[in-house]
Amino acid sequence: MLSKLIIYLIPYSTRHSVIRKIYEKSKILIVVLFLISSCSSVKQLAIEKDVNQILNQSEVFSKQFTGFSLYDIETEKFIASHNSTLKFTPASNTKLLTAYCVLKSFNDSLPDLLYQKLDTGLLIQPMANPTFLYEPFKNQKSYDLLRSFDSVYINWPDVETSPYGSGWAWDDYRYDYQAQISWWPIYGNTVSIKKQDEQIIITPGFFTEYVEILTDENEGERVERDLRYNSFNVFFENDTTDYERIIPFDYSVELLLKLLSDTLGNQVKLTQQALINPDTLYAHHLDTILTKMLKPSDNFLAEQLLLMAANTNGFSSIDLFIEHVKNTWLSELTDFVWVDGSGLSRYNLIAPVDQVRLLKKCYDEFGWDRMTRILPTGGEGTLEELYLTGDDEIPFIFGKTGTLSNNHSLSGYLVTKSGKRLIFSFMNNHYTKPTQEIKNAMEQFIIEIKNAY
Structure with missing residues (x-):
C-alpha cells in the first residue's frame, strides 16, 4: 500500500520512468533473493546433472551396471543419484549391515x-x-x-x-x-x-x-x-x-x-x-574386533559376529534374526535381500540409496568418530593402494569395499575439500574389465566429488 501511495504522489509526466526503474530494480532484487534462498537446490541440481553426465559418458561406467547415491549430512538431503534405487549385489558391503547389528x-x-x-x-x-x-x-x-x-x-x-x-x-x-x-x-x-x-x-x-x-x-x-x-x-x-x-x-x-x-x-x-x-x-x-572385520574385510569374523548377534537377541537362526532387523531396526530401508554376514552370497541385493540410509543410521546412533575409526581409510585395509593423501592432508574417505568377480562397490563417508561431510554409496555390477580399472575410475570420480563440493 505504501509503495502505491508514493507512486501516485509522483507527477504523471515522470511517473512512467520511475515505475520502470523500480520494476528493473525489483527484478534484480528478486533474482538475488532467489539465488540466496535456493543456492543449495541450484547447486544440488548442478551436481545431480554432472554426476549423471559423467557416469553416462564414462568409458568405464557406461558399459556396466552402476549406481551412485550422495547425501549431505549437514543439510540432511540427498544431493546426487544415479540408478540409486535399483538393487545391486553388494558383496562385502554386506558387512556394513553386520557391523550395524553388532554395534546395536x-x-x-x-x-x-x-x-x-x-x-x-x-x-x-x-x-x-x-x-x-x-x-x-x-x-x-x-x-x-x-x-x-x-x-x-x-x-x-x-x-x-x-x-x-x-x-x-x-x-x-x-x-x-x-x-x-x-x-x-x-x-x-x-x-x-x-x-x-x-x-x-x-x-x-x-x-x-x-x-x-x-x-x-x-x-x-x-x-x-x-x-x-x-x-x-x-x-x-x-x-x-x-x-x-x-x-x-x-x-x-x-x-x-x-x-x-x-x-x-x-x-x-x-x-x-x-x-x-x-x-x-x-x-x-x-x-x-569390528576393525579387524571391516578393514581387511574378514568374512569369517563377519559370519561369526552375525551369529553371535542373533544368539544374543534370542533368535535361533540367522534368517529369523535378519527378518527381525529388517522389520524393526532397519524398517525405513526399502525392500532388500540379505542372507549372510559377509557378502559371499550373490543372493544379497541392496540399493545404493539404502546403503546411504544405513550409514546415516550408523552415524546417528554411534557417531562420526567411532564409525570413521573402524572403517578403512585411504592407504589401509582394502583401500591400501587407493585414496592416498599427501603428508599435510588428513584422511578424507572412510568406506567399506565389496568385491566379487565382476562386482565392486564402495560405500562410506567422505570429507570434501570445503570440509563438508557426505555419505555415499558407489556400486558396480556386471563389468568385464579388470577390477583394478574399475577401482581406479571410482577413485577418480570420488576425488572429483571431493574437490568440487
Whole structure:
C-alpha cells in the first residue's frame, strides 16, 4: 500500500520512468533473493546433472551396471543419484549391515563364553566368538582359563548352524575366505601350511599327520584338501621360496574336542549339564574386533559376529534374526535381500540409496568418530593402494569395499575439500574389465566429488 501511495504522489509526466526503474530494480532484487534462498537446490541440481553426465559418458561406467547415491549430512538431503534405487549385489558391503547389528547388540566388549566352576572342572557354553586361538588376536583369556583346569565340560547349544551361508559357492570350500561357521570356532577354523627356511610348519600341529608333502608337479593349487575330509596334499615342486597357505578345515564337534584336548593338554568332554548362574568371560574390545572385520574385510569374523548377534537377541537362526532387523531396526530401508554376514552370497541385493540410509543410521546412533575409526581409510585395509593423501592432508574417505568377480562397490563417508561431510554409496555390477580399472575410475570420480563440493 505504501509503495502505491508514493507512486501516485509522483507527477504523471515522470511517473512512467520511475515505475520502470523500480520494476528493473525489483527484478534484480528478486533474482538475488532467489539465488540466496535456493543456492543449495541450484547447486544440488548442478551436481545431480554432472554426476549423471559423467557416469553416462564414462568409458568405464557406461558399459556396466552402476549406481551412485550422495547425501549431505549437514543439510540432511540427498544431493546426487544415479540408478540409486535399483538393487545391486553388494558383496562385502554386506558387512556394513553386520557391523550395524553388532554395534546395536553389544556394549564395549564381546563375550567369549559362559562358564561355571565345578569341583570336577570347568563347565562352559560357547557363544560363537571367533577370536579363540585366531591369529589376529594375541590376547587369549579364554585359553588361559581353560588351561587352568584339568577337565573341561562343554554344554553344546541346542540350535544347529549351517557351516556355509545361503548361496555360497560350493567349490570355494578350500579358500581361506570361506571358513566354516560354527558355535565354537578354533584357529579361525583354518589350517596354516607354511614353508619357511626349508621347514614345513603346520598350525595347528594336530593336522601334521593329515598333510602329505609332495614334490610332483601339479596344475592346480599348491595346497589341496578333499571336499569332505581333512586330508591335505601340498605340492612344492622342489621350490625353495617361502610360502604360506591358509585353508579351511572341515569342522565337526568331534574334531573340535580333539583340537581342544591336543592344544590345552587336558580332558575335554560334552555334557548335558546346564550352567547355573554362569559368569561371562570378556576378552576383546568390540571395536577392535569390528576393525579387524571391516578393514581387511574378514568374512569369517563377519559370519561369526552375525551369529553371535542373533544368539544374543534370542533368535535361533540367522534368517529369523535378519527378518527381525529388517522389520524393526532397519524398517525405513526399502525392500532388500540379505542372507549372510559377509557378502559371499550373490543372493544379497541392496540399493545404493539404502546403503546411504544405513550409514546415516550408523552415524546417528554411534557417531562420526567411532564409525570413521573402524572403517578403512585411504592407504589401509582394502583401500591400501587407493585414496592416498599427501603428508599435510588428513584422511578424507572412510568406506567399506565389496568385491566379487565382476562386482565392486564402495560405500562410506567422505570429507570434501570445503570440509563438508557426505555419505555415499558407489556400486558396480556386471563389468568385464579388470577390477583394478574399475577401482581406479571410482577413485577418480570420488576425488572429483571431493574437490568440487
